[in-house]
Amino acid sequence: MQSAEEKQAPQGWKRIGRAIMDAALVPVLAIFSAIIVGGVVIAVVGGNPFAAYLGLIQGAYGSTKAWSETFVWATPYIFAGLAVALAFKGGLFNIGAEGQLAFGAVATAWVGYALPGMLGVELPAILHIPLAIGAGMLAGFLWAAIPGALRAYAGGSEVINTIMMNYIALNITSFLLNGPMKDNNPLNVIARTPEIAEGARIPVIFDGLRVHWGFPLALIVAFLVWYLLWKTTFGFEIRTVGANPDAAKYAGINYKRVIVLTMALSGLLAGLAGAVEVTGLNYRHELGFSIGYGYDAIAIALLGRTHPLGVVLASILFAGMRNGATRMQFLTQIPVDIISVIQALILLFVAADAIVRYIYRIKAKEDRLVLTRGWGG
Amino acid sequence: MKKMYVMLVALLLAAMLIPACGPTAPDCSKVETFCVGVVTDVGKIDDKSFNQSAWEGVKLAEKDLGAIVQYIETTDAKDYDKNIATFADENYDVVVTVGFALGEATVAAAGKYPNTKFIGVDQFQGAVTPGLAGLNFPEDQAGFLVGALAAQMTTTDKIGGVFATDAVPPVWRFGEGYRAGAQYVNPDIEIFVVYHSDVGFDKTFTDPEWGAATSKSMIEKGADIIFGGGGKTGNGAVIGAVEAGALAIGVDTDQYFTLPEAQKGLLSSAMKLITPGVFDLIKLAKDGAFPDGNYFGKAGFAPYHDLDATVPAEVKAKMDEISAMLLDGSLLTNVAPVKP
Structure with missing residues (x-):
């Protein structure tokens, strides 16, 4: 959507619309193809694909409550998807969103339940919510800065390092939730923190629905990421380093600093995903929450073609699939795993867009999606 | 290319029309229908353990009590509320939630849906909630x-x-x-x-x-x-x-x-004889003798x-x-x- 068109002085809305259509063509066809192949899979395992998809759509977008739950699912997806997309723009592959998200959630939960007791005062929401969310953002920022610095100054692959650091983060989280931060209510046997204070909770938008103000916040943050990338000098530096680090270096950009900061900002967004889940929805952190969002986020960033608007749309789609799966199973008793199959197929078709272009006879465009420049330092 | 866009628009339109004619769930609001739903913990219905044993108890209710039965598998802990509500909103008579992790969500749902009976498998009740029985075992x-x-x-x-x-x-x-x-x-x-x-x-x-x-x-x-x-x-x-x-x-x-x-x-x-425990509680619910609070099933040993x-x-x-x-x-x- 950003591509060549924008730089060559846009000629009105028609041109922009055309650019969006071009950018969305492959993802939309990938989704379409995945739905067809997924339908065949459902039929092969003995289900009725039409009933399954109807149930899925009903459950995802068929009522106010369904939309509310879809937005609940979409909120962390948007933040985490933006995290991965931002890193992609800087030529970095952040597989560590899962760990950054977990640390964000832990830090937010801690500020949420422990801070009032430590200070000895009840904090007002206007102070407590930003403090709690800020702690989560900071945790993600710092945790992701480490692989960023390793990449910039030691040449260590951020792909390998973020994967490794996921294990460290998830095991430390597990230790904290089982040990020092465990909810010590005598009836509790689960690894989870105590509930955060009332004042640290993001309120819901409408009474009776679970969708909370974290969702509008996610949309605002998506806009801010777009603004950062395309309207600021620093964003230009990120994109330049991502497109060609050597050129960036000769242009006088401090590319090492840019790499560290890009990674850290990516981590900040992932941390925000965890922070908003805790303050807006779960009111605590528990090991069963937020499993795999960091990995889903990679698929979302790719499907959204690493553009903030694309990420928002892809998030709402993935969220709808996760959410609608419940109703699909309720109506048809088809296993919810089929959703993972369809999502994997979408990712496959997006990543291997040559297949889609071949099947649907689309001429290749010149600007291919540059994700990362390889696996080395 | 133009043809491509036309096709895409047609597909989108088709997708929007679909929800109008979707599959329908059984009507559980009628007195003569007795509906029982199972919500699993983050695990599969055929886990050859708790989820499956509970489901087998519910299947027994289908056979012996003529119940309409259905299950939902949970993929993320934040969906517990929603998955339980999916059954309760459809006026299910009994909802079985499997595992300790669903304890709080089940208590909350029992407060919200007074017309549905809840069976919490392996959920010890610290306090009695009307309409909720925790199925525990010695x-x-x-x-x-x-x-x-x-x-x-x-x-x-x-x-x-x-x-x-x-x-x-x-x-x-x-x-x-x-x-x-x-x-x-x-x-x-x-x-x-x-x-x-x-x-x-x-x-x-x-x-x-x-x-x-x-x-x-x-x-x-x-x-x-x-x-x-x-x-x-x-x-x-x-x-x-x-x-x-x-x-x-x-x-x-x-x-x-x-x-x-x-x-x-x-x-x-x-x-833990979960299957008969779940079945007994469903039967009690059907007979209008549902016990609130903790209900102890039986322990045994396998052949x-x-x-x-x-x-x-x-x-x-x-x-x-x-x-x-x-x-x-x-x-x-x-x-x-x-x-x-």
């Missing part, structure tokens, strides 16, 4: 039974038990019941009991390698029967014992069916299966006697409900 009795069995069947007078963490009360009750049962039969027996409490909750139930290694080290010390309890860790202990040529005892459900690789050496399993011929008749008789005494309360296990 794990200590199940452990006691297999402990007594092991003490009679051992030829070395040494038996072992490998468990996940003793911080989880049911696991503790299995382990200590086992110890008590063995000592009841033979006060001089040597019992090795190890809990995997040295690691976190995420690991303690999912460490089959540790289970197998611990089991084998007990066998090297002379134990010839191993009781494994606690998720994959316990399964590892059971399989490890059978591989090492010893006898093994499973836990929770009849593991003859869940661990085929251990069949030839599986003596029995300490069972000897392949080893049936090797168990002497007097041992079988003794086991039936102990089982009857535990049931009528004339024999107590004297195991504390939680680790002191």
